Amino acid sequence: MYLTQIQTSSKMYPLFLGKSIIPQLPLVIRQVKPNVSKIMIITDQQVDVMYGMKLTSLLSKSFSICKYVMPKGEKSKNFMEFYKCLTFALEQKLDRQSLIIALGGGVVGDLAGFVAASYMRGISWIQVPTTLLAHDSAVGGKVAINHPLGKNLIGAFYQPDAVLYDIDFLYTLPKKELKSGFAELIKHALISKDSFYEWLKNNVCSIDDLKEDTLAYAIRKGIEIKASIIKEDEKENDIRTYLNFGHTLGHAIEAEKGYGEISHGEAVVIGMVFALRIGREMQISDINIDELEQWLTYLGYNTRICPSLSSNRLIERMKQDKKNKSNQIHMVILKNVGSPMMMNVDESIISTVLKASSQIVER
Missing domain, CATH: 1.20.1090.10 (Dehydroquinate synthase-like - alpha domain)
Incomplete structure (x- = not known):
């Protein structure tokens, strides 16, 4: 497993890269958020079918969790989906010690990160990328939604607490x-x-x-x-x-x-x-x-x-x-x-x- 520290002016956080490392996620959570109160997984419909149950089963042994499943695709990076995520977080009674996990590609990461940046003025979040494209979007803390007048025009700079990148996810991707x-x-x-x-x-x-x-x-x-x-x-x-x-x-x-x-x-x-x-x-x-x-x-x-x-x-x-x-x-x-x-x-x-x-x- 490859481990590096992503350093920015506002924060330093670990990035883990390797094969079959998703079982290490509970340990990573304990390291970066030892007092986590609840975990909200945000994913999309396609990723949920493939990996949602596996991640839920892995985390539910140690943490209180809930899951929000968004429609697949770039069109979901919009105000309404952003609003729905925030509403779900409120209904699930997430607090400032809660954690959001973005399980998916760049669209999921962008939306989930913006939700994390906005909810109660900012709570912790972890990126779990499942696409090759997300090697770029998962690092650097640019989170956003789209507007009909342009892409990624509404958003923030908000760094995750960690990135866990399991290459095994990529072997099921279409060409x-x-x-x-x-x-x-x-x-x-x-x-x-x-x-x-x-x-x-x-x-x-x-x-x-x-x-x-x-x-x-x-x-x-x-x-x-x-x-x-x-x-x-x-x-x-x-x-x-x-x-x-x-x-x-x-x-x-x-x-x-x-x-x-x-x-x-x-x-x-x-x-x-x-x-x-x-x-x-x-x-x-x-x-x-x-x-x-x-x-x-x-x-x-x-x-x-x-x-x-x-x-x-x-x-x-x-x-x-x-x-x-x-x-x-x-x-x-x-x-x-x-x-x-x-x-x-x-x-x-x-x-x-x-x-x-x-x-x-x-x-």
Whole structure:
């Protein structure tokens, strides 16, 4: 089992990573919350069918527990589901010594973390990720819900008390979910100065290669890269914005298509390639985009923008991104692998590259 400490300006907490480590969860709870009064598990319908009973049985031997099951998917990250979770917590009489466990992927973690941050002005919570994508969202304390005008616009920075990441959960994931999660690993590799990007290209020629030691190493590297960034900048005032590489357009695509119609990772891949094209258009990027795009295509990703999406509407969505200032679009651009920078990008350049990235029909 791999153990590391996630350090931020507000808190330090342990992250456990390994195979078949879920039985260690009661011990972890006793370590981080020895006087816990009650535990509320928040999960979704699909994860509950697969693992809900196992976790309930494990914890009920030692703790008073209750469980809230939300609908599966990005569309559940909304005000109503947030309200329902809080209502359930009140009905179950959770207090300030209670603990929330987020059992699931990024959607569950984002919603459960925001509930924990809000309930009685903040109670303890633990992340138990069940997806590859959650290697990114489970670390760093960004919790949020979506708004029809944009993704993750309502939320907080609220660190968990621990993260327990059992790789066994990932072996039941469909390939589409693995692809979504692997996109964030690619992002971490591209913004990192070490050789992780080359390692990925050399060791992952197919999504089917994500297993055993290869999968464990990739997750560990992705977490280490993110942890090193949030240690320096917990609340996204500086270098943490680099973790949004590919997300400016990616979030716009998710919102415009409708949350859940395209996976987060698939949208981020399109966004990363788009950001690299922006860098090339501005003559500041030296990355071999064709080589990257060939590898991504071989892995099964689409790198082009859906032709049914309007460039004007995508630009308006991009203007609502959290990184923007004075209604100007700020994007993470890469000069080289490991050399990200935040830049204000003129709308005319964005429009030009959008049109070159697909045959978008103006509406």
